[in-house]
Amino acid sequence: MCEGCPGPALSVTRRSLLAGLGAFLLPTATATAPDLQPHASYWYPEDLLHWRPERDRDLPFNRSTVPLAPRFAPPPANRTARSGQARVSALVSFAPTSGNPSQGSGTADFYALSNWAYLDELVFWGGSSGEGLILAPNAPVVDAAHRNGVPVLGTVFLPPVAYGGKLQWTRDLVQRDARGGFPVADRLIRVARTYGFDGWFLNAETGGGDARLGADMRDFVAHLHAHGRGLRVTWYDAMVASGDIDWQNRLDDSNAAFFDAAGTMFVNFGWNKDGLLSSARRAATMRRSPYELWAGVDVEANGWDTHVDWDAVVPSDRPHVASFGFYRxxxxxKSLPSGRRSPADFHARDDRFWSGASLDPSRPAAGPWRPPAASVADRSAVTALPFATTFNTGHGLGWYERGRRISDAPWNHLGLQDRLPGRRWVVRTDGARPDVAFDFADAWHGGSSLLVAGPLTDPATVGLYDVRLPVSAATVVELTHHSAEAVHVELAVTADRRTRFLSAGTLHGHGWRTTVLSLGALAGRTLDALGIRLTVPGRGGTVRWRLGRLAVRDAVAPAPARPRALHVIAARPDGSTAAALRLAWQAAPGPVRHYELRQALPGGGFRFLGGTCGHAYYVPALRRTAGEAATRIEVRAVDELYAASVPAHVTHRWPTSR
Structure with missing residues (x-):
């Protein structure tokens, strides 16, 4: 038990952000990675002072290119969720501090977070005494979050002495220059701007400081927030004004100066009802919103079985008291049993965590676990045309293009994730409710598709997207879908609070089919929602209908321009049959969603190598085929409708045998 922590009544919960981190906080040995493998960046404070963008060889692989999308709150899916009150933050460790690949990796066993609709802020959590204290988020996480309108924060972690923390590191962080400024704060601002993320989570837990150090830390936080000009700064309730560590579990005189200097504060996990109420009152006297306080909820060990006094944070019979922040x-x-960490198993559990055991946010199941969908209004970033999705979750067991499986290799890369339905899953029917889920056994593009399967005795309407899309006489919706059993498909479109159903015909076998439906009759209106109604002909039966692509567009745009100046930055051979490569190119002119790389095979055909939203990519193992003397690598720009450009190409020559 740490000094200043609550007593035994909270023995099963966290008292500080340190507890439960285990190996992530201690010096760890990591496997030696190939010399060319780029990783997420991390530093000690003194090291950061020497960082320069022009000398950062991994910067092209770590820079986010997706801007933070605007989003809106549609009418809540249920009567208990509220707009404009509590929000949700999440502290997530996607991988250890060191050895975290910059651009995904060759496994589908990955935390492919996709319930962005309920999140207001994501903290890229990490840092350790043995690796580094300042951790910048990698580009795939930032790109996926930004596509959904969620800002991402890096972490500054000053660990307790018991876990290797040194008070000198705190002094290094808040050191002043000759003019009284804070050079490390200025460097944090520059890192965030250069890498393309949105701010910093400050977690100071190294004890032994004095009032002078506390004042310097307060001024450091204020400098970072003020000079960041729009960057987010979240302060963790650990250090107090005396300079020592004393978790308050509320906003009070001891930590108010830090909250005043920062944008938001993460309240330590020992909070209670009275403490949160007094915190809200104290925030009001500071002319701050109580929803700028995150009440910490530690779910690392027990997930939805965690005991939480939800009525203290988000009471159902009066205004919410504070926001809340999930830890891990x-x-x-992580808690999936060995051998069952498949993408499908993970998403089923993750949807239950955010939407509830009913897996329908329009009717969250009652019980001790109160999922975000029961209290917090979801938000949508689908606000402009063109809009398209292939229901790609950012990881998969293979890769598909136009319905054809072109790679059997598992993969993960969150930057390739689509904007996915925010409400998992609202199904309206008078009969049996079919299952709705992401499926990884077939796809139109990427690694997954949307599957509706099970008994269907009456028509069932599946809600997909809440949107704000302008409709013109030229606006159409494209559905790329197929069904093993006969099913009649209708597009459900809502505008002016009225839902209309447009027939897409009856499907039965014959592979993927694209149906184009005109919205011209709604010209001049704004589209509010998109869904699908399925009906089994006759007296009902079983449905197994798959949606691989949904697109809303006006006129057909020309294919994107190709990327320019594709070249090999560096190559590292692995014998004569494989090589690691670093590639870079100049951005293609015009709007581009992402880039895809593939290897041309002798005699025709391609091998998928990966994709990225940036302008550089690391190929860990280019494989030589059939003794070829040289291998051609292609990079194509892909637009929002998934049209691909003419490829740019570069050749890698293999060593000749002697």
């Missing part, structure tokens, strides 16, 4: 919601992935 990747429990939904």
């Amino acid at each position: 919601p990747e429990w939904t992935w």
Whole structure:
């Protein structure tokens, strides 16, 4: 038990952000990675002072290119969720501090977070005394979050002395220059701007400081927030004004100066009802919103079985008291039993965590676990045309293009994730409710598709997207879908609070089919929602209908331009049959969603190598085929409708045998 922590009544919960981190906080040995493998960046404070963008060889692989999308709150899916009150933050460790690949990796066993609709802020959690204290988020996480309108924060972690923390590191962080400024704060601002993320989570837990150090830390936080000009700064309730560590579990005189200097504060996990009420009152006297306080909820060990006094935070009979912050919601992935960490198993559990055991946010099941969908209004980033999705979750067991499986290799890369339905899953029917889920056995593009399967005795309407999309006489919706059993498909479109159903015909076998439906009759209106109604002909039966692509567009745009100046930055051979490569190119002119790389095979055909939203990519193992003398690598720009450009190409020549 740490000094200043609550007593035994909270023995099963966290008293500080340190507890439960285990190996992530201690010096760890990591496997030696190939010399060319780029990783997420991390530093000690003194090291960061020497960082320069022009000398950062991994910067092209770590820079986010997706801007933070605007989003809106549609009418809540149920009567208990509220807009404009409590929000949700999440502290997530996607991988250890060191050895975290910059651009995904060759496994589908990954925390592919996709319930962005309920999140207001994501903290890329990490840092350790043996690796580094300042951790910048990698580009795939930032790109996926930004596509859904969620800002991402890096972490500054000053560990307790018991876990290797040194008070000198705190002094290094808040050191002043000759003009009284804070050079490390200025460097944090520059890192965030250069890498393309949105701010910093400050977690100072090294004890032994004095009032002078506390004042310097307060001024450091204020400098970072003020000079960051729009960057987010979240302060963790650990250090107090005296300079020592004393978790208050509320906003009070001891930590108010830090909250005043920062944008938000993460309240330590020992909070109670009275403490949160007094915190809200104290925030009001500071002319701050109580929803700028995150009440910490530690779910690392027990997930949805965690005991939480939800009525103290988000009471159902009066205004919410504060926001709340999940610590380590990747429990939904980590806690899967060995051999069952498949993408489908993970998403089923993750949807339950965010939507509830009913898997329908329009009617969250009652019980001790109160999922975000029961209290917090979801938000949508689908606000402009063109809009398209292939229901790609950012990881998969293979890769598909136009319905054809072109790679059997598992993969993960969150930057390739689509904007996915925010409400998992609202199904309206008078009969049997079919299952709705992401499926990884077939896809139109990427690694997954949407599957509706099970008994269907009456028509069932599946809600997909809440949107704000302008409709013109030229607007159409494209559905790429197929069904093993006969099913009649209708597009459900809502505008002006009225839902209309447009027939897409009856499907039965024959592979993927694209149906184009005109919205011209709604010209001049704004589209509010998109869904699908399925009916089994006759007296009902079983449905197994798969949606691989949904697109809303006006006129057909020309294919994107190709990327320019593709070249090999560096190559590292692995014998004569494989090589690691670093590639870079100049951005293609015009709007581009992402880039895809593939290897041309002798005699025709391609091998998928990967994709990225940036302008550089690391190929860990280019494989030589049939003794070829050289291998051609292609990079194509892909637009929002998944049209691909003419490829740019570069050749890698293999060593000749002697």
